[in-house]
Amino acid sequence: MKYTQEELEILEGLESGVAERVPFDAEALSKMAEETLDYMNEKKQISINLKKSDLDYIKAKAREIGISYQNIIQALVHNYVTNKVEIKI
Numbered sequence: 001m002k003y004t005q006e007e008l009e010i011l012e013g014l015e016s017g018v019a020e021r022v023p024f025d026a027e028a029l030s031k032m033a034e035e036t037l038d039y040m041n042e043k044k045q046i047s048i049n050l051k052k053s054d055l056d057y058i059k060a061k062a063r064e065i066g067i068s069y070q071n072i073i074q075a076l077v078h079n080y081v082t083n084k085v086e087i088k089i
Contacts, residue, residue, distance in 0.1 A: 048073075 013019035062069040
């Protein structure tokens with residue numbers, strides 16, 4: 001198994017007994033978790049060029065199921081980055 005430099009430093013500290021214990025700070029951990037969730041849910045507006053025929057098809061599908069075409073595009077991108085769909089180019 002390959003370790004990153006940071007992981008190697010942690011392992012070395014643990015094995016040599018030099019690792020420093022720090023008190024558990026539930027409030028700080030909770031704040032970090034909240035900030036992480038905020039970041040993960042933050043949206044950014046972008047511009048993208050699509051073939052008109054593709055966009056028309058997405059819009060038609062969106063009307064059929066009663067959601068916005070932007071939601072379909074957003075779901076496709078999300079499913080790609082979370083490895084739920086694979087793109088063959």
